[in-house]
Amino acid sequence: MLSFDDVVARFEPVIGLETHVELGTRTKMFCGCPTMFGAEPNTQICPVCLGLPGSLPVANRAAIEATIRIGLALNCTIATWCRFARKNYFYPDMPKNFQISQYDEPLCVDGYLDVEVDGVTHRIGIERVHLEEDTGKTLHVGGATGRIHGATESLVDYNRAGIPLVEIVTKPVPGTGALAPAVAKAYVTELRDVIRTLGVSDVRMEQGSLRCDVNTSLNRPGGDWGTRTETKNVNSLRSVERAVRSEMIRQGNVLETGGTIIQETRHFHEDTGDTTPGRSKETATDYRYFPEPDLVPLAPDAEWVASLKAALPELPRVHRQRLQQDWGLSDLDMQSILNAGAVELIEQTVAAGASPEAARKWWLGELSRRANESGVELASIGATPAQVAQLQALVDAGKLTDKLARQVLEGVLAGEGDPAAIMAARGLEVVSDTGALTSAIDEAIAAHPDVAEKIRGGNHAAAGVLIGAVMKATRGQADAKTVRELVLQRLS
């Protein structure tokens, strides 16, 4: 059994990514139905998105605009004339039994996205960006597996049918070697950030508004590219990395033992980190693409495209460079923030009032550690940038020590509320009442007369005993530095 290191020592990977992004338009791609996530099944439907006989699609201008903006942000050429196409196949979640998509005339072509892994820039070629409609959602009920086999009933929710979907396809990416899994993850992360910056989608992988298929193949150094597989069901950034890695190991072992790779679709399993075979391309449907006759061709005029280009926001890469300068960080520091997926979190924490240094300390220190422990993305750990900023403000105001602040943070992560409230509820505030401290110090001196004598004699190092006693008496809620000052003052 070859390990990952063995595989990359013997083979070179070529990866490719197909990403689907649900656009956050107010209405669907070809009708006026709303697109709210999580509505009651089959409440956001009409004759058009149900594909009722006689209904016709009309393209959503906002979706076309969003797609062009994505294309421009990915350095693509925008088609001056292109058409939608029908992709024909039978499935109950396809109301018309064809999907309106684009085939040989995509809206945006031939771009790139630069991504960084460990300080090295990788330019990922973008083959195409096109626009299509989403399908409905099928739910299989009554079986043990939730799959169609063994189910007694299949329910379909058409709320999602017709939501605009942008497909972004990379060119094959060779030459990344052992970094292939990291490059794949960095690409999807960067793409997500670009799209979020454009404000055209909420790009939430856990809600399916960003979905990713990963193509992987291996070849011997200097040899022709190998047969690729397409891994679906890759539903988090972490999974992107794991899926590439797992598929490289699997393929490497197949090839090493003289086997051949079958061109097929494979499913990634979050729990095991493995992929299992899905539908083989040999039995794949012939989609019988042809230009959609119900829609007029798209011909975005040059002025419109130019004005969209001029109005693009600052993109993440440029934005990060500016932040790095503002925060006064080294390349290495910035890289570690990027690797942790913490740029935006830190930025928002700073915006909420914390210093860059403090914000970085929290997100890369305590919070990263806890995220790793529980295997979740940093962004979904359960503390918001505003809460972190508030926590730091309490430290800065002397109301919390670092140690107490970590206890408050625990409460935040446990969902107990905002730091100030938790501090009050748990009674964690630093004892700063000088009266209370003075009496605790007096008690300590009375209890340890010999130590007090030493201090009076100039042995300041002995103060530790008294400080310890005071801290114990205040259950750790006093600031040790203040206590020390008060003790020395008293005994001088």
Place this chain on the structure above:
Amino acid sequence: MIKETAAALGAKIAAGEITSVQATQAHLDRISEVDGRVHAFLHVDPEGALRAAAAIDARIANGEQLGPLAGVPIAVKDVIATKGMPTTAGSKILEGWRPPYDATLTTRLREAGLVILGKTNMDEFAMGSSTEYSAYGPTYNPWDLTRIPGGSGGGSAAALAAYEAPLSIGTDTGGSIRQPGAVTGTVGAKPTYGGTSRYGLIAFSSSLDTPGPCARTVEDTALLHSVIAGHDPMDSTSIPQPVPDVVGAARRGAAGDLSGVRIGLVREFTGEGAEPGVMSVFRDAVESLTKLGAEIVEISCPHFLYALPAYYLIAPSECSSNLARFDGVRFGLRVGDDGSRSLEEVMSVTREAGFGPEVKRRIIVGTYALSSGYYDAYYGQAQKVRTLITRDFTAAFEQVDVIVSPTTPFVAFPLGSRTSDPYQMYLADLYTIPTNLYGGPAISVPCGLSEGLPVGLQIMAPTMADDRMYRVGAAVESVVGTLTPPAL
């Protein structure tokens, strides 16, 4: 009352001489009397029609000024969605389906105060030239009940010829309005593609389907045309331009003066394969046009000869995709859902049971033509022919204002005489199909009888110049008059 024109009925209703309820009842009575023999209707809605008529009468009594066709009854081809009223497209697969919405065209009819009597018979999914492919049995030609009324809109044409309705709606993909008009001695117009909305028209071939008006006179046809035409934001292929003044053109043409009008005769339409009687009536009609002052010009449209094969690739290709939605999942017929079959099998047996032979034939042909490896040779090639035919038309219309031809090569043929050979059936649309591939408007008007059966003259015009064909059509009518079938 049933022999009145729609224009006359509308005027009398507006003037309070008769009520819409009376006009509607008269036609409902006629339907009860003759439709058992004609079978123009698949569904009649007496209650709904009388309720709509009473509402119009109330508005007129209230002093409201309504359009010229307010209160006039109309029959609608069963391929147009009518909210709450059965809409089957002549197919078993949609038996009992009641759309939850109105087609744009239906909405416009209702807004103009027209009274919908019911839905007319048709070849299943508008595929056919005789209405024999209706899943609900054929329609019979009122001129001779042993003969076909044309198709696919045989019901809409026969309803006019049998005086069951003064107006009807058809749809024309390859001649389904004009050919039935020709063989029943009525008028049928296919507007410019995109001139009338397809929203709510159950699609056969999206790039060709065109709803249009049918009536017994050119003026009535024009009046109905102006009710249903015009831009619709629900149809992306709808043309955002004003509707040509077709009513004005029809009235001008009725004066019988065609001086200055150049009329093209297509050299390639030699009459080969056409009945001599049809050609003779056609030539007489052309002769009479010259007497009205028109100039006849011979033009060449070399690619018209390839229109039929190109059409029989494009239309089936689009239909194979358009009809995929009929799978028993969300509406219509579902067969075999007894727990013993997989979902795919239920879809398959539903479609096997729900579609008739001509529909299956075209789905198979279209599926093949779009398949990877065959696309370029079939669908792709047919699209090139379509471009060449469009160029032929464009070049021709630099020389002439309109082009004329017989509407169909033969008069109404006996039922059952062409169903065994699809190609013989397809020939019925030889002269009508080029226009569909081009997208321009064309009208069929009666121009005489051959062996006692009606012959139609087709007038083709450039896109968005629908008014021209109405002018020439009305002029023909001023010479030929309307044709009256024998009493039923």
